[in-house]
Amino acid sequence: MAIYDDVTERMETLESLRESEAKYRELADSLPIAVYEADLEGRMTFINRTGVELSGYSESEFLSGFSVSDFLVESDRPRAASTIGRILASGKPSSGEYSARRKDGTAFPVHVVSTPVIKEGRPAGLRGIVIDISERKRAEDEKRSWEAALRQQQKLESIGTLAGGVAHEINNPINGIMNYAQLILDSLTAESPLRVHAKEILRETDRVANIVGSLLTFARQDKQAHSPAAIGDIVESPLRLVRTVLRRDQIILEVNIPPDLPRIKCRSQQIQQVVMNLITNARDALNERFPGADDDKRIVLRASECERDGHRWIRMTVEDHGAGIPEAVRDRIFEPFFTTKPRDHGTGLGLSISHGIVRDHHGEMHFETEVGRGTRFHVDLPEEIGWALEPPDGGPGRA
Ligand SMILES: Nc1ncnc2c1ncn2[C@@H]1O[C@H](COP(=O)(O)OP(=O)(O)O)[C@@H](O)[C@H]1O
Numbered sequence: 001m002a003i004y005d006d007v008t009e010r011m012e013t014l015e016s017l018r019e020s021e022a023k024y025r026e027l028a029d030s031l032p033i034a035v036y037e038a039d040l041e042g043r044m045t046f047i048n049r050t051g052v053e054l055s056g057y058s059e060s061e062f063l064s065g066f067s068v069s070d071f072l073v074e075s076d077r078p079r080a081a082s083t084i085g086r087i088l089a090s091g092k093p094s095s096g097e098y099s100a101r102r103k104d105g106t107a108f109p110v111h112v113v114s115t116p117v118i119k120e121g122r123p124a125g126l127r128g129i130v131i132d133i134s135e136r137k138r139a140e141d142e143k144r145s146w147e148a149a150l151r152q153q154q155k156l157e158s159i160g161t162l163a164g165g166v167a168h169e170i171n172n173p174i175n176g177i178m179n180y181a182q183l184i185l186d187s188l189t190a191e192s193p194l195r196v197h198a199k200e201i202l203r204e205t206d207r208v209a210n211i212v213g214s215l216l217t218f219a220r221q222d223k224q225a226h227s228p229a230a231i232g233d234i235v236e237s238p239l240r241l242v243r244t245v246l247r248r249d250q251i252i253l254e255v256n257i258p259p260d261l262p263r264i265k266c267r268s269q270q271i272q273q274v275v276m277n278l279i280t281n282a283r284d285a286l287n288e289r290f291p292g293a294d295d296d297k298r299i300v301l302r303a304s305e306c307e308r309d310g311h312r313w314i315r316m317t318v319e320d321h322g323a324g325i326p327e328a329v330r331d332r333i334f335e336p337f338f339t340t341k342p343r344d345h346g347t348g349l350g351l352s353i354s355h356g357i358v359r360d361h362h363g364e365m366h367f368e369t370e371v372g373r374g375t376r377f378h379v380d381l382p383e384e385i386g387w388a389l390e391p392p393d394g395g396p397g398r399a
């Protein structure tokens with residue numbers, strides 16, 4: 001009888017053990033975060049369903065001798081190992097962010113909180129949770145790049161305003177200098193050695209006057225009205241201007257503008273200035289890469305219609321197979337006066353002025369580039385919005 005009682009009791013204990021195990025298993029599996037356990041060597045001894053789903057490994061793969069750090073990218077493993085050592089030595093929990101690796105090799109960010117498993121007063125292993133934080137990271141990255149773009153925009157605007165103001169101040173004295181230099185020149189005899197100096201003053205001030213002139217045009221944004229125009233017509237006159245120059249440099253120009261594109265309402269002179277600036281830059285980049293003739297020495301001007309956020313836009317692209325823009329300067333090319341070109345050649349104003357014009361048209365400008373392969377500048381202009389005469393916030397360079 002006593003034996004019988006003993007057996008029944010043991011079966012009941014086993015049964016309730018099984019029940020409690022099933023209960024904890026169910027609890028662990030129902031959690032939307034990964035739960036793991038590992039032994040003293042860091043080898044996995046338990047993983048819940050979310051852990052399996054997150055990683056792409058099956059449960060039996062998990063428990064076949066993998067260690068905790070095998071689920072991390074290589075570069076994070078030393079840090080994880082030292083954290084595990086610290087947790088076991090101190091008996092205190094610890095948390096951190098790591099880059100986890102799925103079975104298919106892709107990585108994703110996780111937040112891990114681990115705590116020691118204590119048995120009979122001594123650490124016997126490790127247990128913890130792993131949370132997939134991809135969404136949070138993505139949101140943070142987005143916020144960061146948006147803030148960077150905003151800062152860049154504000155910087156361009158303030159420099160533009162400043163430059164416009166300075167140009168205004170410089171305009172009068174520079175005219176004065178030119179006039180006096182001309183007076184000196186006129187008063188000198190034909191043989192005077194000073195003629196060279198006076199001419200040099202005129203030449204240099206002429207250069208300053210040019211810069212000041214383009215800054216002022218930009219700052220004033222001459223009040224030409226927005227009127228509907230076809231892209232093909234808009235680019236006609238700048239193309240006529242540059243064709244000869246390009247031919248002299250042995251640059252092939254390809255123009256691909258479908259005649260049936262809708263017209264856009266714009267200040268066409270300003271759009272022409274943008275096209276001129278982009279083609280001039282493309283030409284410089286090509287001449288830098290190919291001093292002589294080359295099959296690849298070509299500029300392609302394209303226009304097409306596209307849809308963005310439910311609106312119709314026109315995209316103009318100027319593509320060159322020139323030198324490309326080095327990573328180190330990509331952030332700066334839209335800044336006024338930023339140039340990588342020799343003195344006498346670049347003013348560093350082309351892109352900043354173009355950027356301001358495109359923004360005033362409620363458009364956007366961006367580029368793709370590869371060093372040694374070439375660059376593509378895109379100018380996106382909305383077809384229907386952007387008809388207001390003033391930009392929403394005054395725009396850059398309006399002193
Ligand atoms: N198509 C291009 N290919 C390579 N670099 C370019 C291109 N367009 C612009 N850049 C770079 O951007 C800089 C600024 O251009 P921009 O504002 O037009 O001034 P600038 O042409 O007077 O230097 C250039 O000096 C050059 O380094």
Ligand SMILES: [Mg+2]
Pocket residue numbers: 277280281346348349350351
């Ligand atoms: Mg330029």
